[in-house]
Amino acid sequence: MEFLNHLAFGFGVAFSLQNLAYCFAGVALGTLIGVLPGVGPLVTIAMLFPITFHLPAVPAIIMLAGIFYGAQYGGSTTSILVNLPGETASAVTCIDGYQMARQGRAGPALATAALASFFAGCIGTLVIALAGPTLGEWALKFGAAEYTSLMLMALVASAVMTQGDAVKGLAMVVLGLIIGVVGVDVNSGMARYAFGIPELVDGIGFTVVAVGLFAVAEIVMNLESREPREVYTGKVTGLMPTARDIKDAAWPAVRGTVVGSCFGILPGTGPALSSFATYMLEKKLARDPSRFGRGAIEGVAAPEAANNAAAQTAFIPMLTLGIPASATMALMLAALTLQGIATGPQVMLEKPDLFWGLIASMWIGNCLLVVLNLPLVGLWVKLLTVPYRWLFPSIIVFCCIGNFSVNNNPFDVYLCALIGVLGYALVKLECEPAPLLLGYVLGPLLEENLRRALLLSRGDPTVFVTRPISGAFTIATVLIFIIMVVPTVRTRRRTA
Amino acid sequence: MRQPLVYRLLALMLLAVAASAALAQAPYPVKPIRFIVGFPPGGTNDIVARLVAPKMSEILGQQVVVENRGGANTAIASEMFVRLPPDGYTILMNAPGHATNPWLIKLNYDSIHDFAFVTLIAESQNLLSVHPSFPPRSVKELIAFSKKHRGEINYGSSGIGTTVHLSAELFQYMTGVKWVHVAYKGGGPGLVALLSGEVSLYFGNVPTMIRQVRAGRLRGIAVSGPERSAAAPEFPTIQESGVPGYSVTTWYGLSAPAKTPRAIVDRLNDTVVKALNSPDVRSRLRDLGANGVGNTPEQYTAFIREEIDKWGKVIKAAGIKGD
Numbered sequence: 001m002e003f004l005n006h007l008a009f010g011f012g013v014a015f016s017l018q019n020l021a022y023c024f025a026g027v028a029l030g031t032l033i034g035v036l037p038g039v040g041p042l043v044t045i046a047m048l049f050p051i052t053f054h055l056p057a058v059p060a061i062i063m064l065a066g067i068f069y070g071a072q073y074g075g076s077t078t079s080i081l082v083n084l085p086g087e088t089a090s091a092v093t094c095i096d097g098y099q100m101a102r103q104g105r106a107g108p109a110l111a112t113a114a115l116a117s118f119f120a121g122c123i124g125t126l127v128i129a130l131a132g133p134t135l136g137e138w139a140l141k142f143g144a145a146e147y148t149s150l151m152l153m154a155l156v157a158s159a160v161m162t163q164g165d166a167v168k169g170l171a172m173v174v175l176g177l178i179i180g181v182v183g184v185d186v187n188s189g190m191a192r193y194a195f196g197i198p199e200l201v202d203g204i205g206f207t208v209v210a211v212g213l214f215a216v217a218e219i220v221m222n223l224e225s226r227e228p229r230e231v232y233t234g235k236v237t238g239l240m241p242t243a244r245d246i247k248d249a250a251w252p253a254v255r256g257t258v259v260g261s262c263f264g265i266l267p268g269t270g271p272a273l274s275s276f277a278t279y280m281l282e283k284k285l286a287r288d289p290s291r292f293g294r295g296a297i298e299g300v301a302a303p304e305a306a307n308n309a310a311a312q313t314a315f316i317p318m319l320t321l322g323i324p325a326s327a328t329m330a331l332m333l334a335a336l337t338l339q340g341i342a343t344g345p346q347v348m349l350e351k352p353d354l355f356w357g358l359i360a361s362m363w364i365g366n367c368l369l370v371v372l373n374l375p376l377v378g379l380w381v382k383l384l385t386v387p388y389r390w391l392f393p394s395i396i397v398f399c400c401i402g403n404f405s406v407n408n409n410p411f412d413v414y415l416c417a418l419i420g421v422l423g424y425a426l427v428k429l430e431c432e433p434a435p436l437l438l439g440y441v442l443g444p445l446l447e448e449n450l451r452r453a454l455l456l457s458r459g460d461p462t463v464f465v466t467r468p469i470s471g472a473f474t475i476a477t478v479l480i481f482i483i484m485v486v487p488t489v490r491t492r493r494r495t496a
Numbered sequence: 497m498r499q500p501l502v503y504r505l506l507a508l509m510l511l512a513v514a515a516s517a518a519l520a521q522a523p524y525p526v527k528p529i530r531f532i533v534g535f536p537p538g539g540t541n542d543i544v545a546r547l548v549a550p551k552m553s554e555i556l557g558q559q560v561v562v563e564n565r566g567g568a569n570t571a572i573a574s575e576m577f578v579r580l581p582p583d584g585y586t587i588l589m590n591a592p593g594h595a596t597n598p599w600l601i602k603l604n605y606d607s608i609h610d611f612a613f614v615t616l617i618a619e620s621q622n623l624l625s626v627h628p629s630f631p632p633r634s635v636k637e638l639i640a641f642s643k644k645h646r647g648e649i650n651y652g653s654s655g656i657g658t659t660v661h662l663s664a665e666l667f668q669y670m671t672g673v674k675w676v677h678v679a680y681k682g683g684g685p686g687l688v689a690l691l692s693g694e695v696s697l698y699f700g701n702v703p704t705m706i707r708q709v710r711a712g713r714l715r716g717i718a719v720s721g722p723e724r725s726a727a728a729p730e731f732p733t734i735q736e737s738g739v740p741g742y743s744v745t746t747w748y749g750l751s752a753p754a755k756t757p758r759a760i761v762d763r764l765n766d767t768v769v770k771a772l773n774s775p776d777v778r779s780r781l782r783d784l785g786a787n788g789v790g791n792t793p794e795q796y797t798a799f800i801r802e803e804i805d806k807w808g809k810v811i812k813a814a815g816i817k818g819d
Contacts, residue, residue: 042537046542046546140691186656186679189816198575198601199567201567201572202567321691323684323691325684327538327682330539334538337784340783344708407567409567455678456678
């Protein structure tokens with residue numbers, strides 16, 4: 001009952017006219033920047049930062065939070081429409097979302113993404129409200145050994161991601177890994193593969209890689225074909241998902257929410273990893289895995305649910321322990337600090353209006369987002385009717401702005417163009433970019449944690465088995481491996 | 497050289513005209529000033545810049561616009577910066593990375609002579625904190641315990657070359673103890689590692705640490721600066737606890753490109769000092785755990801030289817390598 005009282009109190013705070021207005025401003029801005037590639041919540045929040053000095057703490061944090069989770073909604077839009085991930089986490093949505101758009105199903109894809117996001121956002125918020133403190137403690141149980149085993153499990157499972165040629169898939173993962181380790185090595189401080197270029201010392205940014213591989217390569221491919229490509233709306237089959245679509249998408253959205261809620265709690269890995277993980281899970285569970293990559297609605301619903309749930313639960317370490325899970329969170333913490341609010345383990349008790357008000361505002365924000373995004377579906381789909389000679393240059397311009405704005409450095413724009421060339425070559429070679437992105441994200445994390453775990457154990461590799469959580473992941477990895485290998489062996493015997 | 501008097505007079509007149517034209521020009525600044533921060537948005541450097549910039553705009557009557565150019569611990573911003581015209585319309589935020597980079601990476605600029613140092617804006621310090629399960633309760637106990645358990649204690653950091661890392665290296669260098677360094681990617685993961693006990697020691701910035709200490713999740717030992725911290729006065733300095741001469745601060749300074757006219761440097765210095773005198777800026781800086789400084793260009797230049805020398809010694813002694 002106490003919980004309901006808290007919530008009622010929270011809604012009382014969030015439903016004030018001022019807080020509602022800031023919540024709306026936050027989610028609307030979040031949607032907008034989510035749509036623009038590269039212009040992420042971090043840059044936006046940094047720019048708005050001085051404004052928050054003049055606001056009371058509660059509306060300030062409600063607005064900043066709205067930008068953060070609102071961006072997850074907007075990020076799926078360009079993924080689906082033009083194969084351009086607006087946000088790190090929506091790269092996975094590109095795989096099937098864009099295929100759906102090509103089949104004239106952009107409307108249902110966008111609507112499914114919005115609805116799955118809404119569902120996941122609500123559940124994610126409920127998770128914070130109900131179990132925030134407990135889960136915060138759980139995050140502390142994840143050390144270097146646990147992360148290593150988790151990454152290893154994810155990498156083994158990623159073999160599922162690859163379509164067709166397994167060797168090519170593996171090659172892509174490794175290529176991604178190589179791109180991922182460019183820059184200063186966390187453990188030793190040595191720069192690797194930087195070739196004396198200072199811009200490479202900090203590594204190659206995700207936006208640069210994702211935009212280059214997906215958007216630039218895709219546009220070059222489209223330019224290549226001579227015939228005026230049919231605009232995909234030519235065969236639009238309705239804007240809203242059919243009953244069948246909803247039935248297909250429901251369970252994946254639920255599973256995505258669960259996966260996303262879990263990953264969101266782990267500081268640092270967050271939404272991106274969760275959308276990869278849930279996509280793999282769906283593909284493994286599907287009756288007909290070959291549909292994935294060809295416009296399966298599950299491939300949109302699950303990752304979108306996952307990254308939204310993760311965007312909500314990512315607030316748990318911050319709200320319950322005062323740990324910023326990402327640079328964006330750190331900036332929000334700083335905003336609170338400058339308001340004289342010490343966000344630490346006691347914020348729930350010391351500032352109940354902030355804690356419960358924020359949680360209630362997340363629900364309201366998610367409702368606003370779905371109200372904002374569903375009517376926009378029609379508008380977005382219309383955008384596809386814009387002739388390519390207008391659409392393509394605009395996309396490229398936005399990509400350049402996005403890449404430039406991260407560090408205000410033109411080098412990133414050139415690098416993105418270069419990666420676009422690589423992306424084009426990969427398309428020609430019929431290699432999938434998604435496993436590359438996975439290797440790029442997971443590889444460096446795996447390496448960093450593996451070396452750290454061994455440093456902490458003074459070189460004893462048994463830690464991966466003897467620590468309980470890590471041991472569980474290791475066993476799971478072995479099981480996944482067996483499940484994957486056994487059928488192949490069997491079929492081979494049969495054919496032999 | 498024998499020139500007709502007429503020519504000399506003419507030259508003199510021309511000079512006078514040029515001088516009066518310069519004088520007649522509107523006083524600096526006539527257009528917005530770019531304030532370059534060598535980190536992506538979100539870090540303390542960025543926040544300090546965004547705190548001071550509005551006040552500076554107010555005083556100068558021109559917008560001071562913060563621009564982030566992150567990378568290589570300020571080296572990328574510095575490299576671009578030193579090539580800009582020394583007209584006072586671009587200014588740079590310096591950070592401790594300015595003093596450690598010369599020892600860690602190959603730079604295409606001179607960390608002293610390519611800059612006109614304006615003023616030290618603020619300084620903050622680190623609180624040496626330990627996991628509650630870690631026995632030592634004071635610096636003396638820590639040294640004794642570390643000597644007994646040589647090479648067994650892990651300390652965390654937010655990355656190689658950060659003040660979190662170097663605070664610990666300086667401590668080892670000055671006391672002769674030996675810990676194992678475990679680097680994390682940023683302050684967030686580093687803090688998690690300390691809270692979970694994966695590492696035992698961490699030199700984190702005072703405001704972050706003090707919250708955890710007051711909540712009983714960590715134990716504070718001592719602060720790294722030359723004086724006690726106003727935000728956590730109950731903790732002694734490491735210096736007064738038996739390591740004389742030990743001092744590490746995280747600092748935020750302002751510089752212009754070398755050859756910027758002295759008048760402009762003074763104007764900027766004056767502006768920052770005035771901005772720091774405003775109670776609003778002062779109290780917000782204090783919330784961040786930083787103390788406003790605002791010293792003279794000469795003092796700040798001397799400070800930079802000292803920092804570069806100090807970290808050179810520590811980095812060489814610790815065998816830290818960069819590029």
